[in-house]
Amino acid sequence: MNAVCDLPFEKKSVIPVDPRTKLFLTITVSTIMMSGSVGSVMNYIRPCLAILPVCLLLFSKRWKAVANFSLTYFILFALEIEVLPLLSGFWNFLLGALVGIYTHILPGFVMGYYLIDTTTVSEFVAAMERMYIPQKIVIPVSVIFRFFPTVIEEYFSISDAMKMRGIATLRSPMKMLEYRVVPLMMCVVKIGEELSAAALTRGLGAPEKRTNICRIGFGVVDILLSVIAVFCWAAFLIW
C-alpha cells in the first residue's frame, strides 16, 4: 500500500479534495457567480465564492496560478471601485460591461481550471463510476477532460505560428478562421486517433469492468466544503 501512496499523482495537494466535491463546487461557483444577484446576503457570499477557488489552488500548491489569478482579481476590483465611478456615458457602459463580465465569469473559470488541473483523468473516471454514470457518458466526458488542455495549447501554438506568417489581425476573418480552425482540427484529430489507440490498448471498451488505482473518497474537507456549498445554494435560491 505504501508504494501506491508514493505515486506522484496520489500526492498532489496538501488537502485532497474528492473529484465529486470539486464538480459540485464548480457548479455552485459558476452558477451563482454567473447569474448575478440583488439580495443583501449575496453581497457577502459572492466575494467568498470568488476567493474560494484561489484558496483551493493555494492548498494544491499551484503558486503561479494563485499569483496570476490574485493579480487579475485585484486589478478588476481596483477598476470597479476606483475607476468606474469617475467615468460616465459610453465609457462607463463599456468598462462596466467589461468588468462585469470578468467578475462574473472569472471565478467559474478559476474553479474549472482547478478542477481540470488538480484531477487526473483516472481520478475523474473513478469518481464518475462511483456516481453510477453509464460508460456511454463516462468515456466521452473523460476524453473531453483530457482534451481541453490539449486543444487550448494547440490553439495558442497555431496562433503563434500564424502570427509569424502575418495572419493575425481581423483584417480577413474568413482567412483567419480557415487558417486556424483547419490546422487545429487536423492536429487534434490526429492526437485523438493516437489517444484512441492507446486507450483501446489499455482495455477501454473491453467487456470486463476496469479496475482503478485511484483511491477517492469523502473526508472532513469534503464535508465542510459541501456544507458551505449547500448553504450558498440555499441563500441563492431563497433570497
Place this chain on the structure above:
Amino acid sequence: MDTKNNKLQAKDLINVGIFTAIYFVLFFVGMMAGYIPIFIVLLPLICPILCGIPFMLYLTKVKIFGMVTLTGLILGLLALLMGSGIEVLVAGLVFGLLADLIFKAGNYRSLKWTIIGNGVFSLWIMGYVSRMFLARDAYFAKVAAGYGQEYADTLMSYTPGWVFPTLFVVAFLGGVLGALLGRAVLKKHFEKAGMLDA
C-alpha cells in the same frame, strides 16, 4: 469486443469526446464575442457557423444512432458545469436527439438531411438565450445589478419579445450556413489530407 455494427463502441465514444471538445472550445470563442451587447443577438448566427467545420468533419465519422444525441447531452452538461443553468442541458438533449433522428433519416450520408440536421442541432444554443425571454424581469434585474444599468438597458432595447422566435430561425440558418461552410472546408482541406476515410 462486440463486432456488431449498430452498437456504440469505445472508438465511437472517444470520437464523441474529441469532437465535442473541439466544438465546445470554438463555441466558447464565439460566446466571448457575444458579450458585446449588440452581438448577443448575433450569437445564434455566429456560433453555429464557427462550429460548422468541426461538426461536418464529425459527421463523416458518425454512422451510428446515438452519437449526436450524446454530443448534445454532453454539451449541455458542460454548459451546466460552467453555470449556464439547466435550460441548456434540456435544450442540448432535445435538439441533439432531434438532429440525430434527422441524420438517421438520411442514413448519415445524405447531404440534404445533414444540412437540415445541423440547422436543428444548432438550436441547442437557444437554451442560453431562453432565460432572457422566459424569465425576463428577473434576468434583467440581475444583469443590471451585475453589469450596470446602461448595459441592461441597451440589451433590453435590442431584444424585444418578437426577437425570441426570430432567433430560432436565425440559429437554424446559422446551422445551415455552418454546414455549407464546413462542407466547403472539408472538400478543400480534409479530403486532400486523407482524413475522410474512417
